[in-house]
Amino acid sequence: MRRLAFFVAIVALVAMSTAVAQQSLLDKVKARGTLVCGVNNQLPGFGSVDASGKFVGFDVDFCRAIAAAVLGDASKVQVRPLSAQERFTAVQTGEVDVLIRNTTWTSSRDSTVGMEFAPTTFYDGQGFLVRTDSGINTLQDLEGRKICVQSGTTTEKNLADVLGALNISFTPVIYENPDQASSAYDNGACDAFTSDKSQLASRKTTLRDPSAHKILDATISKEPLGPAVLDGDSTWFDAVKWIVFGVITAEEYGITSQNVENVAQTSTNPTVRRMLGVEGDNVTGLGLPADGILQAIKQVGNYAEIYNRNLGPDTQFNIPRGLNKLYTNGGILYAPPFR
Amino acid sequence: MVVVLAAALIYHNVSSALSRSHVPASFSFLGVRAGIPIAETPIRYTPNDSYGRAFLIGVLNTLKVALVGVVLASVLGVVVGVMRLSANWLLRQLANLYVETIRNTPLAVQIVFWYTAILTPLPPRILSAVRWPGGVLVSNQGIALPWPHPTLSFGAWLPYLGAAVVLAVVAYLLRRRQLLRADRPGNALAPALLVLGVVAVGGYFLAGRTPLPEGTATSFRQESGIATVYVDANGNGTLDRGERTLAYTPVEGRVAHGVLTTQTQDLSESRRIDYARFRFPPLHAGEYDDATVAFADPAKAEGLKIHFVHVPYQGIVYKDVNGNGRFDPGEELASTGPSKRGYAAELRLTVDGFRRRLVTDRTGQARIPRFTTGAPPASSGGGGGANISPAQLFAPPAPSTPSAEAPAALQATFQPSAPRPLVVSRPTIPISTYFGGITLSSNYLALLLGLVIYTASFIAEIVRGGIQAVPGGQREAAKALGLSDFQTFRLVIFPQALRIILPPMISQYLNLTKNSSLAPLAAYVELFAITTIIASQTGASVPVTIMLIGSYIVISLVFALILNAVNARLALVER
Numbered sequence: 001m002r003r004l005a006f007f008v009a010i011v012a013l014v015a016m017s018t019a020v021a022q023q024s025l026l027d028k029v030k031a032r033g034t035l036v037c038g039v040n041n042q043l044p045g046f047g048s049v050d051a052s053g054k055f056v057g058f059d060v061d062f063c064r065a066i067a068a069a070v071l072g073d074a075s076k077v078q079v080r081p082l083s084a085q086e087r088f089t090a091v092q093t094g095e096v097d098v099l100i101r102n103t104t105w106t107s108s109r110d111s112t113v114g115m116e117f118a119p120t121t122f123y124d125g126q127g128f129l130v131r132t133d134s135g136i137n138t139l140q141d142l143e144g145r146k147i148c149v150q151s152g153t154t155t156e157k158n159l160a161d162v163l164g165a166l167n168i169s170f171t172p173v174i175y176e177n178p179d180q181a182s183s184a185y186d187n188g189a190c191d192a193f194t195s196d197k198s199q200l201a202s203r204k205t206t207l208r209d210p211s212a213h214k215i216l217d218a219t220i221s222k223e224p225l226g227p228a229v230l231d232g233d234s235t236w237f238d239a240v241k242w243i244v245f246g247v248i249t250a251e252e253y254g255i256t257s258q259n260v261e262n263v264a265q266t267s268t269n270p271t272v273r274r275m276l277g278v279e280g281d282n283v284t285g286l287g288l289p290a291d292g293i294l295q296a297i298k299q300v301g302n303y304a305e306i307y308n309r310n311l312g313p314d315t316q317f318n319i320p321r322g323l324n325k326l327y328t329n330g331g332i333l334y335a336p337p338f339r
Numbered sequence: 340m341v342v343v344l345a346a347a348l349i350y351h352n353v354s355s356a357l358s359r360s361h362v363p364a365s366f367s368f369l370g371v372r373a374g375i376p377i378a379e380t381p382i383r384y385t386p387n388d389s390y391g392r393a394f395l396i397g398v399l400n401t402l403k404v405a406l407v408g409v410v411l412a413s414v415l416g417v418v419v420g421v422m423r424l425s426a427n428w429l430l431r432q433l434a435n436l437y438v439e440t441i442r443n444t445p446l447a448v449q450i451v452f453w454y455t456a457i458l459t460p461l462p463p464r465i466l467s468a469v470r471w472p473g474g475v476l477v478s479n480q481g482i483a484l485p486w487p488h489p490t491l492s493f494g495a496w497l498p499y500l501g502a503a504v505v506l507a508v509v510a511y512l513l514r515r516r517q518l519l520r521a522d523r524p525g526n527a528l529a530p531a532l533l534v535l536g537v538v539a540v541g542g543y544f545l546a547g548r549t550p551l552p553e554g555t556a557t558s559f560r561q562e563s564g565i566a567t568v569y570v571d572a573n574g575n576g577t578l579d580r581g582e583r584t585l586a587y588t589p590v591e592g593r594v595a596h597g598v599l600t601t602q603t604q605d606l607s608e609s610r611r612i613d614y615a616r617f618r619f620p621p622l623h624a625g626e627y628d629d630a631t632v633a634f635a636d637p638a639k640a641e642g643l644k645i646h647f648v649h650v651p652y653q654g655i656v657y658k659d660v661n662g663n664g665r666f667d668p669g670e671e672l673a674s675t676g677p678s679k680r681g682y683a684a685e686l687r688l689t690v691d692g693f694r695r696r697l698v699t700d701r702t703g704q705a706r707i708p709r710f711t712t713g714a715p716p717a718s719s720g721g722g723g724g725a726n727i728s729p730a731q732l733f734a735p736p737a738p739s740t741p742s743a744e745a746p747a748a749l750q751a752t753f754q755p756s757a758p759r760p761l762v763v764s765r766p767t768i769p770i771s772t773y774f775g776g777i778t779l780s781s782n783y784l785a786l787l788l789g790l791v792i793y794t795a796s797f798i799a800e801i802v803r804g805g806i807q808a809v810p811g812g813q814r815e816a817a818k819a820l821g822l823s824d825f826q827t828f829r830l831v832i833f834p835q836a837l838r839i840i841l842p843p844m845i846s847q848y849l850n851l852t853k854n855s856s857l858a859p860l861a862a863y864v865e866l867f868a869i870t871t872i873i874a875s876q877t878g879a880s881v882p883v884t885i886m887l888i889g890s891y892i893v894i895s896l897v898f899a900l901i902l903n904a905v906n907a908r909l910a911l912v913e914r
Binding site: 132133134135140143144145146149151154156157159160161164167168169170171172173174175176180181183184187188189191 | 374375376377378385386387455459460464465479480560562563564565600601602603683706709769770771772781782859860862864868871872875876
């Protein structure tokens with residue numbers, strides 16, 4: 001009898017959870033009035049806590065842009081710091097609405113892990129941090145050197161595969177955690193330190209003398225980082241996707257947080273007018289308020305503004321845009337049209 | 340019954356959970372290419388080998404630290420244990436202090452301490468490595484020692500070695516019988532060892548040098564400085580896949596004329612922030628006929644001079660401010676603040692008649708510094724480093740294509756020679772890692788030191804307890820027989836104490852072995868570290884964990900088996 005009750009309870013729970021899933025996260029977020037966003041809190045530049053206790057960073061700004069577009073207020077974000085192990089579970093269990101935590105878009109995460117990846121916001125890749133006085137300028141100069149590796153799912157494998165293909169022999173030192181690896185590198189245990197370039201840029205600022213180190217130009221892997229949401233909720237996925245595209249498109253058309261309202265009134269470009277909600281139902285069709293994208297740009301900024309604020313030349317990281325330039329400037333940032 | 344049911348339940352649970360969660364539960368991944376780079380491998384290993392072999396490397400690295408650790412911990416433990424009972428107040432207190440501090444600090448803290456606070460920051464960096472007598476090199480990458488390796492002539496020596504052992508045993512038995520007949524004390528071991536030594540050494544020279552196989556050739560890759568000694572089976576003059584390479588073969592490398600390039604700023608000591616220091620990969624006296632250092636771009640180095648700390652490979656670039664023609668402190672082109680940068684001059688060391696005696700490693704390779712022919716330095720040749728896309732890298736015909744303009748080939752010759760049965764490989768630093776000899780890496784040393792010092796504090800207490808457990812009457816009786824203090828200890832006290840000491844020692848040995856799993860704290864890749872990596876790469880965490888546990892159990896049981904046998908032999912035979 002008791003077992004039967006248990007079984008019934010389980011069935012009821014399952015039924016409830018499917019019932020809940022029927023309702024899109026977009027409506028839930030609107031009803032709740034806040035966006036719960038999973039971020040990294042230990043990667044300065046992408047997600048960290050500033051001196052006043054606020055979460056700041058490139059990823060955090062995309063959280064704010066989504067909140068501005070959906071709720072009309074960029075400050076209505078509840079930031080949830082997540083570790084690398086926790087992040088997917090947090091999305092699967094609905095603890096966070098969207099995960100923007102320097103997460104690489106891979107096929108297994110898209111399929112078995114059950115994520116859906118919005119457009120890539122940062123094209124990253126594995127690189128090398130070296131001392132400027134080491135005479136290492138290209139991958140070939142790594143010949144016969146000692147390289148500190150932060151053990152991850154693919155870092156050491158990429159290293160072995162790529163340098164192996166180039167016939168470069170090296171001595172690896174594999175560390176379990178990134179702090180240990182970078183302090184060993186700083187102490188001169190290795191000639192080079194390899195990890196994702198964005199991580200290296202952020203780690204570089206924590207070294208004893210950041211100016212005595214540089215990141216090599218060469219990139220040895222593809223690490224596209226972007227927001228991820230739960231698979232199977234296309235309404236929410238579409239909204240997140242097009243908010244990101246909106247931010248990118250804004251840069252393409254020179255729309256900034258300063259001039260966006262002006263542009264909305266004066267622009268004659270139909271694409272811009274559709275995106276800013278002045279004409280057509282392109283934005284409302286996504287389930288967003290008509291001025292959703294406009295608010296995101298106004299309150300947070302276009303892609304270039306977000307990038308420069310967190311990673312640009314005026315910050316301590318000064319990561320060159322590289323692949324993250326617009327396709328018109330030689331990068332691969334390309335947003336489909338608002339039409 | 341309950342146990343069987345529980346086991347069945349657990350099995351069912353786990354297997355159903357696994358099949359639900361897509362976690363691979365088979366061992367099929369063991370044959371797959373691992374792609375894990377490992378620095379220290381007791382046997383041949385490349386990232387192209389399988390996960391199974393990578394796992395085996397982990398097991399061997401665990402054994403390497405455990406076996407050496409057990410021996411060293413025993414020696415240190417016995418010494419400290421005896422010191423704790425010493426009549427000398429100072430020794431006694433020192434031993435007390437050691438035991439009490441070490442025993443009461445967690446082992447993980449000690450390993451991190453040795454690695455992070457002592458062995459990485461304190462010793463000089465690799466390019467300033469300290470040279471100890473006998474060719475030992477010490478730096479924060481560890482200690483490199485000269486090491487003898489068996490060569491291809493070793494087989495010719497083996498019969499002599501066998502004969503030496505047989506003759507030594509015969510000598511021992513004869514001498515012992517003689518002593519027994521004469522009924523007088525004496526040492527039968529010494530003559531046996533003498534016989535062993537004489538025959539073995541005599542045989543070493545009689546065995547001579549086995550000539551190198553027909554078709555032995557050397558291939559040299561200038562961009563890496565690696566020369567490979569191989570047997571050119573098909574006679575086409577190039578090293579092909581599948582052709583045999585000659586390990587541990589002496590080879591003399593010569594470079595008629597070569598250039599090494601460096602920048603000012605000293606990699607090895609950049610923490611001192613003297614940006615005008617420079618350093619070339621160490622050359623040694625007698626390795627070259629002539630060497631000169633000059634600025635790569637004299638136009639940019641107007642008014643600059645070079646002061647040598649070691650001619651020609653270490654020095655300071657300076658501006659002769661007071662015009663006295665020599666370097667005075669304060670004249671270096673350095674700034675002392677961390678944010679200010681000095682002038683980075685590019686320097687070129689031109690070497691004529693470079694020669695170095697090397698011994699190939701187990702892959703048949705020998706390494707010299709990366710000389711260039713003296714063409715414009717690579718770094719000024721435009722494209723610092725374009726993005727290399729994975730597709731580009733793995734394109735089928737892709738050979739390594741380093742620089743835009745192909746530099747003229749270096750005039751380098753490598754002359755392998757027929758070796759005696761053993762060849763001593765001496766460590767060198769061709770680029771910025773050790774080559775040759777045997778390296779005790781700082782990672783290995785940190786783990787070893789941590790384990791040995793920690794375990795020895797427990798062993799010391801066991802030894803002290805064991806000695807104190809020997810009845811006082813034994814000591815008095817020995818004194819009464821006129822034995823000296825040392826004799827009393829060696830012949831009377833210690834053998835009796837050993838019987839008490841050994842059983843608890845076995846547990847300490849096993850503890851040391853299992854504690855070696857703290858290796859990742861020192862970035863030493865052993866069993867535990869390698870299984871973590873394999874699990875994270877393959878996702879096969881369950882099979883990998885089973886293998887991990889199984890390996891530790893097997894290692895521990897074998898240890899225990901051997902030590903228990905020793906214990907049984909030493910135990911008091913009661914009649």
